[in-house]
Amino acid sequence: MKRRDLLRMIGVSAGGAAMYQAMSTLGLAAESPYRGTPKLQGAPHGASVLILGAGLAGMVAAYELRQAGYKVQVLEYNARPGGRNWTIRGDDTYTELGGYTQHCQFDRGLYINPGPWRIPYHHRGLLDYCKKLGVPLEPFVQINHNAYLHNTKAFGGKPQRYRSINADYRGHITELLAKVTQQSKLDALVSKDDQAMLLDSLRQLGGLDKNYAYVTGPSASNRRGYDKPPGGGLSAKPVDSQPLQLHDVLNSNMWRALTEGEMFEFQQTLFQPVGGMGRIGEAFGRSLDGLIHYNAKVTAIHQDEHGVTATYEDSRRPGSVRKAHGDWCICTIPLSILSQIPMNVGAAMADAIGAIPYAATVKIGLQFKRRFWEEDDDIYGGITSTDLPINNISYPSCDFNSRGKGVLLGGYLWGLSAYEFTAMTPEERVRRAVEYGSQIHPQYKTEFDNGVAVSWHRAPFTMGCFATWSEEARAKHYENLCQIDGRIALAGEHASYLPAWQEGAVTSALDVVTRIHQRVVAGGVA
Amino acid sequence: MKRRDLLRMIGVSAGGAAMYQAMSTLGLAAESPYRGTPKLQGAPHGASVLILGAGLAGMVAAYELRQAGYKVQVLEYNARPGGRNWTIRGDDTYTELGGYTQHCQFDRGLYINPGPWRIPYHHRGLLDYCKKLGVPLEPFVQINHNAYLHNTKAFGGKPQRYRSINADYRGHITELLAKVTQQSKLDALVSKDDQAMLLDSLRQLGGLDKNYAYVTGPSASNRRGYDKPPGGGLSAKPVDSQPLQLHDVLNSNMWRALTEGEMFEFQQTLFQPVGGMGRIGEAFGRSLDGLIHYNAKVTAIHQDEHGVTATYEDSRRPGSVRKAHGDWCICTIPLSILSQIPMNVGAAMADAIGAIPYAATVKIGLQFKRRFWEEDDDIYGGITSTDLPINNISYPSCDFNSRGKGVLLGGYLWGLSAYEFTAMTPEERVRRAVEYGSQIHPQYKTEFDNGVAVSWHRAPFTMGCFATWSEEARAKHYENLCQIDGRIALAGEHASYLPAWQEGAVTSALDVVTRIHQRVVAGGVA
Known part of the structure; x- marks a missing residue:
């Protein structure tokens, strides 16, 4: 019996707390709160659940409830499944509020993910659905030591390599700590034995020389890079590079980008589906064939003691009123939209729905005539950080070292600059992204091909x-x-401790279907 | 005109020094000493080069010299191209010195690379040949925050997650440096303004709280991992984990593994060819179709003023003496073998050939019935480090999240333990690797399927x-x-500042063919 099966058995028979105890005992607790899909069974004959939204939360709920024996239908506003799980490819058309329509001109095989774009290794719920649905994954490169850090106010605006700033910052702080250790200034804090190990470890972490100094030499170059790296044959001897001063590193503010890869959600190994994040939504949609009503814009939700009715219209034919009914309703509509839809729930839930603002972000995909970031700059995947409004330039984590065109993420904006870009036409957003990006990659000017911009x-x-x-x-x-309010329960990333992450949507849906099923089974009736 | 083309032009017309100046000016110097393939042309009619060894160095030399117009032939000991660029797949057979023959039982699509297994982003020579030869690449995962660090003498032999040791080590050293900064003990070393930025940066690097302490809390958990990570719905609240003490981290010696991903050759982004490293050698071999004589064991090399003659025998028919001739000879035979072959070169080169010892390493590939490292342990690629003789367990960087069997690198031995394993039969090496590995992954005992072991x-x-x-x-x-000795020159990783790396072989070959061609052209005759 696999550990996960054992846990599932404990979970089913003794509930979540016992499961968590068992997980701790097996040493799994630190890995994930995800306990495998819930394996619900024994839905009363004819019991039905109406699901609003065919994003990941809605489709996970539909997938599991159908399996448990419920009659399931899903209403979806868009003409496609996935919601924010979405990939824009060549020939796709997208019309935003305000009426601007973009017709994507990317070449075949190239794409941009306007929404989620990476999957951490510990998002087991999502990873398990990828496995079940047969969605192949490939690594997403988050940290690239050869990508740039860029600050218009540091080093004359010249981009620096991540590896140099990273090595120099570490080199200087370990040198400082080694100095005070040797000056006996840590004696009150660290035992003498530990100080000896500490010095050893600082030398290694910082690339210090035998005197615990961070200086020009092979040890620093082996971290920050060489002026001329080692090669073969004659005149292949490496030439060391010159570290920056601590003051310049601190003052550049570039150290702020150095810990991104250390945060739990951005640690290695990260993934992306081969062909775009939208592959997951598309696969879910196929697996729920016939259950999803597309182009269905929900305009009201009403519950009584017998069930829940949603009023909706065909989004292509305004005014075409229709109704859908379920004994229960799982509503995954984002709170930003749901707060504008009449729904008879209690004050506590209604207040919650109205209280949570949504983040403004903008993502811009740019196609270039060649992969100059690889060909000229030796940057394969990863992210360049900048203080320009575009914040990031993210290089594609696929088709490495290939010939031909490429699409990169030319901007990922949030906060004030996202609002500013939202006010522009899509064409203007793209134009600005190209203009800003060319401060980092001068090749932008000649190699730019076309782009798309999504303002959420x-x-x-x-x-x-x-x-x-x-x-x-x-x-x-x-x-x-x-909480389940009468016969209505909410699910989605907004109903999780993982906002913005697909895993929040997945685990929230699993939590909700389990609770609704428990209530149905306990009540003995639908 | 691309920068690289400009550099090539400068290199061809003005030589390496001018090229390097130009590279510095263009800001490319720090990237690579590699200047693109040399684009040799104008070989005198009928001029010929004999190449010994169809490893990467020999095949790069053959590829470029053929292009320049030379008559080229390559003698290769093995029945396949690639040399140490080599992938063992199911059904492959390998006989080592001593007579042991292994018949690999891996399932279709699974493999192990006994030799090189990763390509750094800055190994431009090799990357360029991958592009030219159409060898697709995928990321090689070097650092995996969720892989284990294991020391039989620490934490009762219980493996720790890389992320925990990494976070705790950084947390404690940044806390120490923050403390002495606040106690004014850095005043002689760092200005007050810089101290303020330093404190900010230390808090970020270490995950310190607002008082610059490394304590149990969301900031530490977001780096070292949670006891219960955030999820969705009710009871989804995260539970923080408890950091280890500095003494325990130092004493565990596990910090020694924390900087591997920071060294120049192991920084992100690393690559592997899709389907095994041997794909490069195989593609080179196809591109040199007809030029390579396989099963050719060189027994003597003799030069005179007119050219170079190699005596060889068919390795399948000992005693079958044959000869091959070239105006020039590029010999890529490893020094360990070459030092035993009679060759009339000067004392300086002969001394060099005899002076360089070769590393003893052993690599062991293990097939398991399921990918338990992913399914049970959430480890996708990357390397677990241990003080056991196996040193490493490296998980495959492909087929992530897939069902079915998998092959991992169950041991990468060097030094004394490599000699000990070399003395064993292959079966015994595999048996030991399974035994040792099961101390880290108990699943080894039930899931092991079969294995191969290569002792170099x-x-x-x-x-x-x-x-x-x-x-x-x-x-x-x-x-x-x-140096070119008369009409003989050597190439290979041994003739580079990049020993063990394929890029050493590639750049050494490019260096040699360029010098030989210069000499031929300058001499006016072959």
């Missing part, structure tokens, strides 16, 4: 990118948002 | 893994090894 505040199906929870809102509203 | 000291075509240059040997012998 103008996306008709979300009007925002993801729920932004303050600590106060979390304390006041989260539990209320997640 | 028993490889008939190399008798060792790679040239190990001491600083003294480098100073005394390197230049002599790389």
